[in-house]
Amino acid sequence: xxxxxxxxxxxxxxxxxxxxxxxxxxxxxxxxxxxxxxxxxxxxxxxxxxxxxxxxxxxxxxxxxxxxxxxxxxxxxxxxxxxxxxxxxxxxxxxxxxxxxxxxxxxxxxxxx
Amino acid sequence: xxxxxxxxxxxxxxxxxxxxxxxxxxxxxxxxxxxxxxxxxxxxxxxxxxxxxxxxxxxxxxxxxxxxxxxxxxxxxxxxxxxxxxxxxxxxxxxxxxxxxxxxxxxxxxxxxx
Numbered sequence: 001x002x003x004x005x006x007x008x009x010x011x012x013x014x015x016x017x018x019x020x021x022x023x024x025x026x027x028x029x030x031x032x033x034x035x036x037x038x039x040x041x042x043x044x045x046x047x048x049x050x051x052x053x054x055x056x057x058x059x060x061x062x063x064x065x066x067x068x069x070x071x072x073x074x075x076x077x078x079x080x081x082x083x084x085x086x087x088x089x090x091x092x093x094x095x096x097x098x099x100x101x102x103x104x105x106x107x108x109x110x111x112x113x
Numbered sequence: 114x115x116x117x118x119x120x121x122x123x124x125x126x127x128x129x130x131x132x133x134x135x136x137x138x139x140x141x142x143x144x145x146x147x148x149x150x151x152x153x154x155x156x157x158x159x160x161x162x163x164x165x166x167x168x169x170x171x172x173x174x175x176x177x178x179x180x181x182x183x184x185x186x187x188x189x190x191x192x193x194x195x196x197x198x199x200x201x202x203x204x205x206x207x208x209x210x211x212x213x214x215x216x217x218x219x220x221x222x223x224x225x226x227x
Binding site for chain 2: 004009032036042043044045046049051090092094095096097098099100101102103104105106
């Protein structure tokens with residue numbers, strides 16, 4: 001069965017700092033990988049996804065993630081965060097046939113001025 | 114493109130009552146998914162439709178839960194004989210039709226069972 005582990009339920013950084021949100025997955029075959037963001041009182045929004053090809057994936061709002069097959073990881077990073085990046089971030093996987101997403105528990109990012 | 118809409122946004126009910134939620138997907142999206150999210154957890158998959166066919170159901174979907182998607186357009190999720198453990202945010206998402214396609218989420222329906 002597939003599963004997702006997000007290390008750190010809360011991360012707090014200062015504006016302008018680099019942020020790294022960790023995601024590890026468990027799957028018998030390489031899955032499709034996603035990062036979603038949930039801003040306060042809003043629905044989930046796709047940040048980026050990896051399906052095939054280049055392992056470094058660039059998404060919206062300056063975020064990027066790298067698929068590492070040997071480490072079974074898909075960590076999300078942003079070189080310089082803004083206060084507006086304060087939100088909850090979810091990593092998710094899906095298998096190649098069904099498409100339903102399996103989410104991690106989420107990481108709440110707080111960006112301080 | 115008006116996005117995925119869900120109604121109602123909030124529902125408060127008493128234990129034992131039946132409730133029904135509606136999801137209107139983005140037009141021309143063939144796949145429709147239902148998820149449930151409880152406090153401090155990520156969304157959990159419940160079921161999904163390809164057009165009008167319900168193709169997969171999670172073990173989380175007990176016999177008290179039923180979902181339909183008549184004519185492959187909007188979908189309803191009904192919970193019979195609600196229990197306090199059913200209190201959660203119920204999310205709907207839609208996508209074009211392939212597992213790689215982006216799932217677009219609605220704002221959710223928050224259910225509180227007293």
